[in-house]
Amino acid sequence: MSRSASYRFAVNVTPKPGILDPQGRAVEGSLGHLGIEGVSGVRVGRRIELSVEANGEVEAQATVDRLARELLSNPLIEAYVVEPLGASSSRRSDEREHAG
Amino acid sequence: MTVRIGVVVFPGSNCDRDAMHALALAGAEPVELWHEQADLGGVAAVILPGGFAYGDYLRAGVIARFSPVMRAVAGFAAGGGLVLGICNGFQVLAEAGLVPGALLRNRDLRFVSRDVSIISERLDSPFTALAGERRPLRMPVAHGEGCYFADDATLDALERDGQVLFRYVDDAAAVAGPDEPANPNGSLRGIAGVTNAAGNVAGLMPHPERAAEAVLGSDDGMALIRSLVESARERAAVAAR
Numbered sequence: 416m417s418r419s420a421s422y423r424f425a426v427n428v429t430p431k432p433g434i435l436d437p438q439g440r441a442v443e444g445s446l447g448h449l450g451i452e453g454v455s456g457v458r459v460g461r462r463i464e465l466s467v468e469a470n471g472e473v474e475a476q477a478t479v480d481r482l483a484r485e486l487l488s489n490p491l492i493e494a495y496v497v498e499p500l501g502a503s504s505s506r507r508s509d510e511r512e513h514a515g
Numbered sequence: 516m517t518v519r520i521g522v523v524v525f526p527g528s529n530c531d532r533d534a535m536h537a538l539a540l541a542g543a544e545p546v547e548l549w550h551e552q553a554d555l556g557g558v559a560a561v562i563l564p565g566g567f568a569y570g571d572y573l574r575a576g577v578i579a580r581f582s583p584v585m586r587a588v589a590g591f592a593a594g595g596g597l598v599l600g601i602c603n604g605f606q607v608l609a610e611a612g613l614v615p616g617a618l619l620r621n622r623d624l625r626f627v628s629r630d631v632s633i634i635s636e637r638l639d640s641p642f643t644a645l646a647g648e649r650r651p652l653r654m655p656v657a658h659g660e661g662c663y664f665a666d667d668a669t670l671d672a673l674e675r676d677g678q679v680l681f682r683y684v685d686d687a688a689a690v691a692g693p694d695e696p697a698n699p700n701g702s703l704r705g706i707a708g709v710t711n712a713a714g715n716v717a718g719l720m721p722h723p724e725r726a727a728e729a730v731l732g733s734d735d736g737m738a739l740i741r742s743l744v745e746s747a748r749e750r751a752a753v754a755a756r
Contacts, residue, residue, distance in 0.1 A: 434619070435622070435664070435701065437619075437620050437621070437622060437624045438620060441624055486573070486577065486581075487573070489574060489577070489610065489617055491616070491617045491664070491665070491666075492617045492619065492664060
C-alpha cells in the first residue's frame with residue numbers, strides 16, 4: 416500500500432460548554448493582578464499537533480477524527496476541532512519547530 | 516478454597532502492593548496482573564489500583580484503557596466478573612466506559628491528600644455486602660482529578676437505578692454537595708463511587724486499601740475489601756458446582 420503524502424493537523428480540545436473548568440476560572444481570577452479588565456469566559460484546553468500519512472487529505476482527516484474522538488478527547492466532557500495545517504513532511508516540520 | 520483476586524499493575528501504578536496486602540488480610544490470594552497480559556489467569560475478581568498509570572498523560576486513565584490487560588478486563592466485566600477500580604483505577608474504568616461519568620480536575624485545582632468520610636448508598640452490592648449498617652466509613656483520598664461529573668439526565672438515571680454506590684458525607688453523616696468542605700473535589704451530588712448498570716463493576720476515588728488496619732488510622736476500608744473477597748468467593752463456588 417503506497418501512501419502518497421503526509422498531512423499535518425492540529426486537534427484543539429476544550430471543555431464542553433457547561434463543564435466546570437477550574438483552570439479557566441483560576442486564569443480568569445488572576446487577570447485582576449495584571450490590571451486587565453473586561454476578559455471573561457476563559458476556558459483552558461489543549462492542542463495536539465500531529466502528522467498523518469494517507470492517500471489524500473480526506474483519508475487523513477478521517478484518521479485524525481477517529482483519533483480525536485477515541486483518544487485525544489473524552490466526548491462526555493470535551494469538544495474537539497480538527498484544524499488542517501496542510502500537506503507536509505512530518506520530520507521536516509518537527510525540525511522547523513525545534514530550530515525556531 | 517482460597518479465592519484468587521487479580522490486581523492490575525500498570526506502569527505508574529503505586530497502590531498495587533497496598534491492594535494486595537489488603538486482599539491477603541481479607542483471606543484472598545492476590546495475583547499480580549501485568550498490563551501487557553492479555554488474559555487474567557482465571558482470577559475470581561479484579562482490582563484496578565491507584566497510581567498514575569502511564570504517567571496520567573493526556574487524561575488520567577485514558578492510555579491505560581488501551582492496554583492488553585484492559586481488553587481482558589472489559590471482557591471479564593461483560594461476562595459479569597467483579598471489577599473494582601480505586602482512584603486511578605476508577606479513572607481508567609470511566610475512560611474505558613465501563614462505569615458511567617468522568618473524573619474532572621478537582622474543584623480547588625489542588626491535589627488533595629487527606630481522610631474523608633463516605634457512606635454506602637447500597638448495602639446489597641458485591642462491594643458493600645459486609646459493610647453492615649449504613650454508616651460513614653473513614654478512608655483517605657489522594658488525587659488531582661476526582662471531581663465526579665455526568666450530565667443531569669445521567670445523574671438522575673444513576674440515582675434512580677441505584678448506581679450511586681458511595682457519597683462523601685460530613686461529620687453529621689449528611690451528604691456533602693460540590694461546594695462543601697467535606698466533599699474533597701467538587702463531585703456532583705457528592706458522588707464518590709458508582710457502579711455500572713449490571714452492578715458488577717464499581718469505581719471509587721477514596722482508597723479502602725489504605726484504610727486496611729487500625730494502625731493506619733482506620734480499618735473501615737476492609738469492609739469493602741472483605742465484601743469483594745466474599746462476593747468473589749461465593750461466585751467462584753457457584754461456578755465450580
